[in-house]
Amino acid sequence: MKRKRAVALSYDEQHIAPVVVAKGEGAVADRIIERAKQYDVPIYEDETLATMLGQLQLNETIPEELYKVVAEVFAFIYQVEKKVEGR
Template sequence: MTEQERYRKRAAALQYDTETDVAPKVTATGKGYVAEEIVERAKQNKIPIQSDPSLVELLSELNINEQIPEELYQVVAEVFAYIYQVDQKAAKK
C-alpha cells in the first residue's frame, strides 16, 4: 500500500445496543493510520468488516457517540443485516 493510498483509507465503527440505543451510533472514525488501526482492532475482535467508502464518508462527518441520522437508517440496517448473516454462518461452523 502506497503512502497516498494509506492516507486516503478511511474507516468508521458503529455500535447498536437494542436495549439502550434508539439508533446505531458512531464509536470511531479515522483515516490513514487511524483507519488501519480501527480495521485491525475489528479483525482482532472478530468483528465483521464491510467496505462501503460512501457510507464511511458520511459516518465520518458525525461526532463520536452521535447517533446516525434517519437518512442513513436503511443503509446501516443493510450493514447490520450483513453482520447478522456472517455471525449466523460462523455459529454453524
C-alpha cells in the same frame, strides 16, 4: 490515491439507533480495522457510507436518512455471524 477511512458503529437498547464509536483516516483507520479483526468484528466495506458516517461526531447517533443502509449493514453482519456459528 484516496486515504483509507474507517467508522465503527455500536448498537444497544439504550440508543434509538446505532452510534459512531470510532472513526478515522489513514493510520487511525488501519488501527480501527486491525482492532475489529482482533476481536472478530465483521468488516463491511462501503466508501460512500464511510464518508457519510465519518462526518458524524463520536458518540453521535446516526441520522434517520442512514437508517435503511445501516440496517442493511447490520443484516449483512448478522448473516456473516450465523455462517461462522454454523461451521
